[in-house]
Amino acid sequence: MYNSKIQCTFLADRKPGKQMMLIHRGKFTLKRENSIHAAAFCILHAAAEQLTQHLHLLHPEELSYYETLKFDKRRESYLLGRISAKKAIGALSLFEDLGKIAIESGIFQFPVVKYAITRNLQVSITHCEGLGIALSYPEVHPLGIDLERTDKANTEAIKEQLTPAELALTRTSQLPEDVACTMVWTMKEALSKVLRTGLTVDLKLLEIQSLAKEGDVYTSHFRHLIQYRAISCYAGAYVCSIVVPGKTTPELEEFWRFFRETVS
Numbered sequence: 001m002y003n004s005k006i007q008c009t010f011l012a013d014r015k016p017g018k019q020m021m022l023i024h025r026g027k028f029t030l031k032r033e034n035s036i037h038a039a040a041f042c043i044l045h046a047a048a049e050q051l052t053q054h055l056h057l058l059h060p061e062e063l064s065y066y067e068t069l070k071f072d073k074r075r076e077s078y079l080l081g082r083i084s085a086k087k088a089i090g091a092l093s094l095f096e097d098l099g100k101i102a103i104e105s106g107i108f109q110f111p112v113v114k115y116a117i118t119r120n121l122q123v124s125i126t127h128c129e130g131l132g133i134a135l136s137y138p139e140v141h142p143l144g145i146d147l148e149r150t151d152k153a154n155t156e157a158i159k160e161q162l163t164p165a166e167l168a169l170t171r172t173s174q175l176p177e178d179v180a181c182t183m184v185w186t187m188k189e190a191l192s193k194v195l196r197t198g199l200t201v202d203l204k205l206l207e208i209q210s211l212a213k214e215g216d217v218y219t220s221h222f223r224h225l226i227q228y229r230a231i232s233c234y235a236g237a238y239v240c241s242i243v244v245p246g247k248t249t250p251e252l253e254e255f256w257r258f259f260r261e262t263v264s
């Protein structure tokens with residue numbers, strides 16, 4: 001059995017009036033009938049000026065790309081994604097020199113981890129308003145993650161993209177409408193990341209066919225992509241969904257605890 005002890009790091013910028021940079025990272029197991037796999041996460045909450053203190057974690061190719069970015073919002077989201085992904089890889093592989101890892105973008109913008117050690121780890125990345133979350137996982141066992149802030153102003157736009165059956169599920173979920181719609185949306189985005197297509201596919205292909213409360217989280221099965229299921233949690237104003245293969249039992253309790261702590 002591998003050591004699943006959670007590592008948790010808090011980095012405080014102690015100058016008065018400054019927001020604290022928060023990093024939670026740890027491992028979790030992916031249990032299947034005949035195998036067990038190790039994955040890891042990093043939840044990063046940081047302001048732009050704090051992120052730039054971690055440029056040493058970028059590979060020279062990533063740094064060159066970062067320097068071409070013109071818009072502050074994209075510079076920030078790029079760093080949130082890359083730094084959280086490096087930390088998630090570090091939590092899983094004990095690969096010390098994270099600056100030697102390059103996370104490239106594939107032809108549909110999916111992240112591709114490249115580094116010298118021949119261990120096939122990949123990452124799934126999401127970022128939203130100062131928050132970056134990444135999962136690292138063995139390539140044999142795909143995972144996808146998505147995070148969104150709930151916003152009543154976006155609810156109608158999301159509803160237009162959902163199927164009648166999905167809308168019916170949101171109505172019977174007993175969740176506030178904006179939360180339920182955002183939850184379904186993040187489940188579909190996380191699935192699209194597993195598929196590496198993003199939302200370039202017909203969204204009906206990503207349709208969910210159930211939405212059930214299980215303890216503190218919600219789970220869904222997909223109507224067409226029956227190999228996968230989604231697990232979702234909302235806290236504060238945020239909804240986060242993780243998509244896993246349907247027959248995998250992921251041990252995500254610590255992840256959800258840190259997620260709630262970070263966004264509440």
Ligand SMILES: CC(C)(COP(=O)(O)OP(=O)(O)OC[C@H]1O[C@@H](n2cnc3c(N)ncnc32)[C@H](O)[C@@H]1OP(=O)(O)O)[C@@H](O)C(=O)NCCC(=O)NCCS
Pocket residue numbers: 077078081082105108109110111124125126127128145146147189192193194195196197198199200
């Ligand atoms: C991929 C997509 C689902 C991301 O969702 P989002 O809510 O916008 O953004 P998130 O912060 O959750 O995720 C962004 C991360 O997803 C990852 N990602 C992007 N495309 C991906 C894909 N096809 N497959 C898997 N992961 C992908 C990237 O790591 C990206 O972060 P990075 O660019 O910093 O590396 C969504 O942007 C999409 O479907 N895009 C396809 C349509 C498109 O390309 N539009 C271009 C608009 S100009």
